[in-house]
Amino acid sequence: MLEAFLDALLLQAGYNAALVALGAGLLGVAAGSSGAFLFLRKRALVSDAIAHATLPGVGLAYIVMVMLGGEGRSLPGLLLGSALSAGAGLLAVQWLVARTRLAEDAAIGAVLSVFFGFGIVLLTVIQNMSRGYQAGLEGFLLGSTAGMLFQDALLIAAGGALAVAFTFLFRRPMTITAFDPEFAATAGIDIRRMDLAMMGLVMGVTVIGLKLVGLILIVAMLIIPPVTARLWSERTEHVVLTAGLFGGLSGYLGAALSASAPNLPTGPIIVLIAFSLFVLSLLAAPRRGLLAGARLRQRYRKSLHRHQGLLAIARNDAVRNPATLKLLRREGLIGRDGTATEKGRDLAATAARNEKRWALARQLYTDDVQAGGYDGSRPIEELLTRDAIAQIDERLGEASRDS
Amino acid sequence: MGSEFVQLSLTPMLIGILAAIACALPGNFLVLRRQALIGDAISHVVLPGIVAAFLITGSVSTWPMLLGAAGAAVVAVVLIEAIKRLGRIEPGAAMGVVFTSLFAAGVLLLEQSDTSSVHLDVEHALYGNLESLIWFAAEDWSSLVDSAALRELPPELFRMAGAAFVIALLTLIFWRPLKLSTFDEAFARAVGIPTVAVSLGLVIVSAVAAVAAFDAVGSIIVIAMFICPPAAARLMTNRLERQVFWSIVFATLSAVLGYVLAGYGPLWLGGEHAVSAAGMIATVSGLILALAALLGPHRSRIGAPTGR
Numbered sequence: 185m186l187e188a189f190l191d192a193l194l195l196q197a198g199y200n201a202a203l204v205a206l207g208a209g210l211l212g213v214a215a216g217s218s219g220a221f222l223f224l225r226k227r228a229l230v231s232d233a234i235a236h237a238t239l240p241g242v243g244l245a246y247i248v249m250v251m252l253g254g255e256g257r258s259l260p261g262l263l264l265g266s267a268l269s270a271g272a273g274l275l276a277v278q279w280l281v282a283r284t285r286l287a288e289d290a291a292i293g294a295v296l297s298v299f300f301g302f303g304i305v306l307l308t309v310i311q312n313m314s315r316g317y318q319a320g321l322e323g324f325l326l327g328s329t330a331g332m333l334f335q336d337a338l339l340i341a342a343g344g345a346l347a348v349a350f351t352f353l354f355r356r357p358m359t360i361t362a363f364d365p366e367f368a369a370t371a372g373i374d375i376r377r378m379d380l381a382m383m384g385l386v387m388g389v390t391v392i393g394l395k396l397v398g399l400i401l402i403v404a405m406l407i408i409p410p411v412t413a414r415l416w417s418e419r420t421e422h423v424v425l426t427a428g429l430f431g432g433l434s435g436y437l438g439a440a441l442s443a444s445a446p447n448l449p450t451g452p453i454i455v456l457i458a459f460s461l462f463v464l465s466l467l468a469a470p471r472r473g474l475l476a477g478a479r480l481r482q483r484y485r486k487s488l489h490r491h492q493g494l495l496a497i498a499r500n501d502a503v504r505n506p507a508t509l510k511l512l513r514r515e516g517l518i519g520r521d522g523t524a525t526e527k528g529r530d531l532a533a534t535a536a537r538n539e540k541r542w543a544l545a546r547q548l549y550t551d552d553v554q555a556g557g558y559d560g561s562r563p564i565e566e567l568l569t570r571d572a573i574a575q576i577d578e579r580l581g582e583a584s585r586d587s
Numbered sequence: 588m589g590s591e592f593v594q595l596s597l598t599p600m601l602i603g604i605l606a607a608i609a610c611a612l613p614g615n616f617l618v619l620r621r622q623a624l625i626g627d628a629i630s631h632v633v634l635p636g637i638v639a640a641f642l643i644t645g646s647v648s649t650w651p652m653l654l655g656a657a658g659a660a661v662v663a664v665v666l667i668e669a670i671k672r673l674g675r676i677e678p679g680a681a682m683g684v685v686f687t688s689l690f691a692a693g694v695l696l697l698e699q700s701d702t703s704s705v706h707l708d709v710e711h712a713l714y715g716n717l718e719s720l721i722w723f724a725a726e727d728w729s730s731l732v733d734s735a736a737l738r739e740l741p742p743e744l745f746r747m748a749g750a751a752f753v754i755a756l757l758t759l760i761f762w763r764p765l766k767l768s769t770f771d772e773a774f775a776r777a778v779g780i781p782t783v784a785v786s787l788g789l790v791i792v793s794a795v796a797a798v799a800a801f802d803a804v805g806s807i808i809v810i811a812m813f814i815c816p817p818a819a820a821r822l823m824t825n826r827l828e829r830q831v832f833w834s835i836v837f838a839t840l841s842a843v844l845g846y847v848l849a850g851y852g853p854l855w856l857g858g859e860h861a862v863s864a865a866g867m868i869a870t871v872s873g874l875i876l877a878l879a880a881l882l883g884p885h886r887s888r889i890g891a892p893t894g895r
Contacts, residue, residue, distance in 0.1 A: 228680040229624060284880045285888040289679070290623040290818045294876055297627075297811035301869025304714055304807060305849070305862045312853075312860040326694055326709060400631075401694075404687030411680050447698045455691035462684060466674050474673060 188444035193437075201443040203337035204329050204396070208454065209436035210344025211393050212405060216431020217351045218385040219406035220413060220424045224362035229292055230277060230383070231406040235390050235399045236296035237273025238266035239303025242324050242394070246310055257320065259336045259395060266324075267391045273299050274383055327398030327451035329442065336395060343392035348428075350385055355424065358382055363420040396439075397451030404455040405431060412462040415469040434458035486511060491535060493517070497524045498536035538564055541576050548576070590727035598722045598740060600846050602747050603808070603868060606800035607838035609751040610812035612758050613793040615831050618817040619769050624679070625790060626813030628686040629797045630806035632663040634712045635693030642700055649742070653798055660794035663689055715805025717846070717864045720744070743803040750799035754792055758831075765789070766827055804865055811869035812838055819876040822883030841872035 188197065195202035222228050245265025250256040273295050280291035307321055351358075361368040361378040369375050386406060393402040413426035438454030467474050493508040494517070502522065503509050512518045517528035524532065541564045549568070564573060610626070617623050633656040640655025641647060663685055670681040694709060724730070724739035731737070758765070768775035768782040776782050797809045820833035845868030850861045880886055 223680055226677055226679070228677075228683050232624075232627070232683065280880060284822055284883075284886045286618075286818050286821065286880075287621045287623070289621050290618045290814055290821075293623040293627055293810060293814035294818055294873065297807060297814060297869050298873025298876070301807045301811055301866040301873070304866030305870060308860075308862040308866070309853075309858075312858065312862070322710065325713070401687060401691055403683060404691065407680055407683035407687065411674070411676055411684055414676065415674060449694060449698050452691035452695040452698075455687055456695065459684070459688040459691070466670070472674065 189441055192440035192443040197440075197443050200332060200334060200337050201439075203334075203341050204332065204450075205436055205439040205443065207337060207340035207344050208396055208439035208450070209432045210341060210348055211389065211396060212409070212431035212433070212435025212454070213428040214344055214347030214351055214385075214431075215389045215393065215402070215405040215435075216409035216413070217355075217424050217428035218347070218382065218389055219431070220410035220427035221358050221362045221382050222386060222406065223410035223414070223427075224420060224423065225365075225379075225382070227288070228407050228410070229289070230274070231386055231390065232403045233273055233277050233292040233296045233299075234270045234383075234387055235402050236303075237276075237299040238270045238390060238394060238399050239300055239324065240306055241265035241267065241269025241272075242321055243303055243306030243310060244269065246321060247306070247313070250313065259333070259339060262321075262324075263339075263391050263394065266394055267387060269299065270387050270390060274387065323398070324394050325398050325400060326449065327394070327396050327401065329396060329439070329450045332395070340392055340396055343388070347385065347389050347392065350388070351428070354378075354381055354385075355421070359420050359424060362424075397454055401451040401455050404458060405435070408455070408458040408462050409434065412458070412465045415462075415465045415472045430458065430461050434461060490515070490517075494528070494532040494535035495539060497528055497532035540580055541573065544576050544579060545572075590725075593722065593727055593730060594725045595721050596846070596850065597725070598744055599717045599720045599864065600843060602720055602741075602744050602803050603717060603842035603846055603864070604839050605744075605747040605751040606804045606808060607812045607816070607842040607868070607872075608835055609747065609754050609796045610793075610800055610809055611816040611834045611838035612754050612831070613789060613796055614813040614817040615820070615827070615834050616765055616769050616789055617793060617813060618821060619827075620786070620789075622790075623814050623818075624682060625793055626797060627810050628663060628667070628682050629660045629794050630801060630809045631686040632659045632689040632693075633798060633801050633806065634709065635659050635689050635696060637712065638693050638696045638700070642696065649746075649802070652802065656798040656801065657794060659689065660798060664790055664794070711805070712801065713806050714863055714865045715801065715803055715808065717804050717808075718850075718861065720803060747799060747803055750795060754796055757788075757792055761785070761788070770827075804868075807869050808865050811872050812841070815869075815872035815876045816841065819872075819879035819883070822879040822886040825885055837872065837875050841868050841875060845869070845871040 191197045192201055192205060195205060219228070219231065222231060242262050242265055245262050246256045248265070249258065249261050254261070276295045276299075277288070277291045280286050280294065281288050286294075310321065357368070357373050357378055358381070360371060361373060361375060361382070365375050368378070389406065390399070390402050393405060397405060409431035410423065410427040412430050413423045416426055417423050434454050434457040438457045439450055441457070442448040442450040442453045465473065468476075470476055489505070489508045489511050492505070493503050493512045496503050496508075497518070503512060503518070509518075509522075512528065513520075516525060517531060518524050545564060545568060549572070568576075614623075614626065617625055636656035636659025637652045638655075639659070640651040643655075644651040666685045666689075667678070667681050670676055670684060671678055674681070676684075697709065720741045720743050722730075722736075722740055724736040726733075726736070764775065764780045764785050767778070768780055768785045772782050775785075793813070797813075800809050800812075816834040816837035817830070819837050820830045823833045824830050846864050848871065849864040849867035852867075853860060853862055
């Protein structure tokens, strides 16, 4: 099993398997990065409508090809049909949103279910047309790489490469449009055309991915990698790049894994690898990850305990909170007997002065201080200039003289 | 056509109508709350639920399947909420992550387990088997008063009728809080309506409708009926009461027309075999929505530019 996986990973498991793995990797890169544009435009689920809308096109193309006396199963023909009906589905979504008062989610749901339902009707028509002869169109629902023809694998690899090239070419205007449409418009970018290109790219990725992962799961390749990438970065261009990376990784690893053992369907494996990457990122991503968040909270709680403890020392009060006591003792701010050490008294004086400065600053600079987020333990030097602090100290001095 | 109709078409048609109404009722509120795709998400995660139930119990009996599907729906809703909150990710994308991953897990489980001996596959979950729910014991219309024949009615009919009845009852009982919290959540909270509980309840009822319906009619009808009849009804009127009424009319119309077209349409066109009833019902509901979008009296946004 492991050996077979390594073989597939290193493209040693046969020519077809290697092409499929490469194609899946390229498709993943294209899906991840084009999905990132959609995700940042907050239209991730439009891809769901596009994907489901491919089915009637596949059926119609098959029927037309058979009627013209052809074989019906030619992949380029089926993909062309699926692209046409995906385009029709996309137009239907946009028409419903623009012309009626239905919201986009209702339009997406309506289009995906109706197109898919009609596609199923066509599939049963085809079943009746060619009884006793499997048209094999069900493979487009969940994808199937088993027994894939060489030229089909080639088509997927070439299509994936084309989609990656297209993404690379249009990365700048698309990034700007995704991040800030209004700014993009003033920068002379035609938003409508950019949106159209974005949708065209998503459509292309969907169509290429049909045979590989199937129309139900291709949505996952467009959504999960961008969401994962978003956890790692706040910058648009990094999100697009990382999403492509995660997408490519899951596509390549998934195809290799699925080629290495029976009963591991390519589409679901790719999606589950993408999902595992997402879960790992949710835990471990810097800043937005759960572990980072927990560490941050821990640090904040510590700083509050330290601050309150120091203020108590400055007031000559006894520290009673056990957590605070433990922290102060460990940092050598109070001794075994519970009295403050020299270092503790020093820091306590600083904390008390800081507290007094903050109290006055809050009266003087109402807006600034509120905007800066007073949390009780921040050194005031982080927020106010040295002159402003000097002024505050002067006033504090007057106040203490007066009393 | 009397006896043949009663035996072959009456029960599937009734089940189709009941499923359509059971989904359309909560769908009205989902569409207004912009949560229309909840139905889509739930009907995708039903698959891993039934596969898991099969793996645990080893059989394809009804109740474990329904419980498994309901459990999967709950897991999905919890996961979506968790990802939304923990990862600070917008709801649509969080939903996309969860339902595709769970669906993929379901397909993988299905491929890995030996289900060759039982009738359990992805296609079944998608299209259902509406056509096969025939009333075998029926002779003709008089069977409707024949208790021996009535006992042989397909159990799906009673299940679906029960679900539709409970959903209709709940909608009536909670009409006021549902309506208020849908249109003005802040006001609803101010007058003491637990809005969080109401929206959670709505999602749960939707899940019940989806799970009860998918078994008989498949996921396609479920998604289509959650959205298309309510969306078309929304374009007909400004009043919620009338919208719900219209949605029931449209749902019934889709089920009846769709079933008839699927069963008899190909014969009229010279074909020999019926096409998928589930797919045709979804298609008809889409045509109704298209007509409403073209002609409905309240189709455009108030104050939106008309383009003239």
